């Protein structure tokens with residue numbers, strides 16, 4: 001296991017995607033570190049624009065990079081915006097990883113996703129199961145882009161000796177999530193739908209799919225803590241899964257969200273919507289060996305996420 005200390009203190013740290021849910025959590029977590037934080041607004045720098053990215057990097061020359069910027073969304077967004085998911089995510093990964101190489105970035109962390117693993121991978125899914133079977137069709141474009149990113153990281157380590165690493169997070173939730181009614185992930189989608197149903201007095205709420213699939217949910221501030229710990233201690237071409245090691249059915253999750261929100265009506269299942277992968281539980285033994293484990297139980301995380309939703313809606 002590659003436990004290699006990296007001194008973060010005093011370094012310039014670029015959080016790509018700082019306005020996003022994970023980016024925001026990384027900015028919060030990095031406030032506890034003595035670093036010079038670098039961010040750039042999307043309207044000032046579109047990370048798909050290679051020449052603009054190379055020009056910005058040649059001036060900014062970040063010493064450390066968290067590559068959290070991506071085109072991200074839930075199962076329906078992935079399944080309908082297939083070209084955007086593959087183009088944007090390949091472009092962003094290619095531009096930033098190569099710009100980091102051109103500018104001698106000391107450390108880069110690429111954020112992949114649990115969707116890179118085969119649809120029917122043995123559970124819990126080990127890091128070495130990548131590319132051992134067919135992907136989940138609903139998010140294959142996104143998964144291919146993420147696999148391209150992690151393979152770039154591996155290739156730059158091999159050819160140039162770059163200290164670039166890749167982490168594979170499970171489903172994430174918490175402050176700064178995306179609540180788009182169609183394009184959000186399940187957690188944000190249901191928090192919003194149950195909240196609106198409570199306010200409107202709706203008799204029932206539709207949950208997508210059969211409710212049978214299982215998912216693992218990691219609170220985003222725990223994710224950010226894992227990322228900072230790994231950037232300081234981990235250096236290897238091996239992927240690292242970041243999760244909780246616990247899974248819940250979508251039906252059970254819906255009931256827990258309804259309870260958290262205070263919705264008392266009926267829950268029905270809209271099977272015209274896709275289920276996606278039956279299970280996506282990550283094997284987290286590698287990160288456990290590195291001394292990290294998630295701290296926020298789902299019940300507590302749901303309360304925090306709902307409170308964040310309410311305050312973000314009020315803002």
Ligand SMILES: NC(=O)C1=CN([C@@H]2O[C@H](COP(=O)(O)OP(=O)(O)OC[C@H]3O[C@@H](n4cnc5c(N)ncnc54)[C@H](OP(=O)(O)O)[C@@H]3O)[C@@H](O)[C@H]2O)C=CC1
Pocket residue numbers: 016017018019020021022023041042045046047048067068069070071072088092111112113114169170171172173176177178185
């Ligand atoms: N959310 C989840 O459940 C999971 C997320 N991940 C990964 O974590 C990372 C962060 O995800 P998350 O925080 O949820 O996603 P968000 O959508 O919340 O954040 C993504 C950020 O990237 C920015 N971005 C997207 N495209 C561009 C672009 N072309 N140029 C500049 N900035 C861009 C977005 O800016 P803007 O808002 O202006 O569009 C946004 O700030 C991603 O790599 C994702 O794949 C992995 C597993 C699970």
Ligand SMILES: C[C@H]1O[C@H](OP(=O)(O)OP(=O)(O)OC[C@H]2O[C@@H](n3cnc4c(=O)[nH]c(N)nc43)[C@H](O)[C@@H]2O)[C@@H](O)[C@@H](O)C1=O
Pocket residue numbers: 072073074075076078113114115139142143170171172183184185186187189190206207208209210213215250273274275276277
């Ligand atoms: C992080 C991960 O996230 C995505 O994969 P996913 O986990 O399948 O995504 P999801 O959160 O959208 O769905 C999880 C389950 O939940 C069910 N579900 C019920 N009701 C709603 C609902 O209202 N919205 C959504 N989105 N799903 C719902 C839905 O039918 C499915 O069975 C990809 O981005 C993938 O690439 C990826 O990386």
